[in-house]
Amino acid sequence: MSKSPKELKIVSRYLLSKKDRKKLEEEAEKELGKDYAAKIQEAERVEIAIVKHPELSELYFLDNTLAFVRVTGDGFIPSLYYIYKANLSPSYPSVYVDAGAVPKILNGADVMVPGIKKIEGEFGPNTRVLIKELDKARTIAIGLSLMSSQEIKTSQKGKAIKTLHYLGDEVWNLSTK
Structure with a gap:
């Protein structure tokens, strides 16, 4: 990521529909593992924020905590904060x-x-x-x-x-x- 925090600008933020939430669960399970899909299921609020940033396109919040981000053209990566808060690590080497x-x-x-x-x-x-x-x-x-x-x-x-x-x-x- 670039060093300047001013580059990350949230354009819009909204709750995901049930249909979009299910689609997100499937994508997250494929890229991050079953534990992340389970966290999406357990969450009361699942929100997406569309951002203006050279390397990121979307931020995903589970119960108001930034859980993972979509890298432009390259899938998800988990938020390090969420890894620590939820004691949940993706199955990466x-x-x-x-x-x-x-x-x-x-x-x-x-x-x-x-x-x-x-x-x-x-x-x-x-x-x-x-x-x-x-x-x-x-x-x-x-x-x-x-x-x-x-x-x-x-x-x-x-x-x-x-x-x-x-x-x-x-x-x-x-x-x-």
């Missing part, structure tokens, strides 16, 4: 980064190969991954792999993961309002 990489990632930087110290799960390019802090094992960002897990293990340098959402970005800030 994980990469663990060293302490030196954490401040850079929390500033919006992409993940470079040398910063990755551990990989959980196999993945190919263009796969969503959780980016975790090695020492604390907490999720600090969600990204899109630019290399496969095997390429990362055998590479010495290069950009491995494009950061999509991180603690402290505009989506996080909107979640905590």
Whole structure:
């Protein structure tokens, strides 16, 4: 995500109809897992916000909490705030980064190969991954792999993961309002 919170502008926000809610459940189950679909079913209010943003098209709120966002042309990613609040993590593979990489990632930087110290799960390019802090094992960002897990293990340098959402970005800030 870009660093400027001014770029994220909500154009409209409304409750989803039962039909649209059911469609959303199916999409969320496919992309995020059954637990996310169950959370949509359990929610009293399911809202969508249409946004003006270069990388995002829609925000989805479950009982007034930002749960996930639709990346323009690329499906859903969960809100990190919702991951922590609902204690619910998508079934994405994980990469663990060293302490030196954490401040850079929390500033919006992409993940470079040398910063990755551990990989959980196999993945190919263009796969969503959780980016975790090695020492604390907490999720600090969600990204899109630019290399496969095997390429990362055998590479010495290069950009491995494009950061999509991180603690402290505009989506996080909107979640905590």
